[in-house]
Amino acid sequence: MRIVSDKMPKVDVASILTAEEIAAIHEFMHHYPHPRAASLDALKIVQKRNGWVDDAQVNAIANILNVPMTDMDGVATFFNRIYRQPVGRHVILICDSVACYLTGYEALAAELKAQLGIDYGQTTADKRFTLLPICCLGNCDKGPAVLINEDTYGPVQPEEVAQLLELYA
Incomplete structure (x- = not known):
């Protein structure tokens, strides 16, 4: 504390x-x-x-x-975009609002966690990615949505995760 x-x-x-x-x-x-x-x-x-x-x-x-x-x-x-501990080179924020939840948030979150090998609040061993939930990205019409650094994506399907992550080598 x-x-x-x-x-x-x-x-x-x-x-x-x-x-x-x-x-x-x-x-x-x-x-x-x-x-x-x-x-x-x-x-x-x-x-x-x-x-x-x-x-x-x-x-x-x-x-x-x-x-x-x-x-x-x-x-x-x-402010949830001011980080008070070290984060990866790329911060992935996944929207967990009701709109994104209804359009596939759970499957997308599971795939991101599986591909990255981390859970919320963690950073990959190579310090490439940090994964965090966020209550809304304001992209409700394109859910489920993620924000990587300053880039918003949506709707994102679980099968698109690997290709999306490759954009941030």
């Missing part, structure tokens, strides 16, 4: 984030009337480098935006 405090320890931000990340965060801060409004943008900027955001990076962002660490951690853990 992580314990997060409201006390924001001052950190050497430059030793945690790159100069480019710091500059990009400052640029986003100027787009909003309050720096804290740039929280999600800042997390996305930092996540882009290595695929996830660790506690030190969240603290560094909190320092830049001058917001309490608990607030920044709240944003980082609320």
Whole structure:
């Protein structure tokens, strides 16, 4: 269990984030009337480098935006597309909404798990894929649907899984 405090320890931000990340965060801060409004943008900027955001990076962002660490951690853990632990090079999100469930989600999920050899929340041994459920992809008319990185697919049939995975070598 992580314990997060409201006390924001001052950190050497430059030793945690790159100069480019710091500059990009400052640029986003100027787009909003309050720096804290740039929280999600800042997390996305930092996540882009290595695929996830660790506690030190969240603290560094909190320092830049001058917001309490608990607030920044709240944003980082609320959004399901901000990853707080390492993920594979390609993140597969499979929609488990009612619409996708009714159009074949269970068979598609079983095939993805079988092909990848992992369950939800796990990453393949070669660090190529992480498989996660998501409550809705907004692609209800094309269920069952998956999102791989930023690419949406649907409807996806179980027999198409191997060919789909090959696109992400």
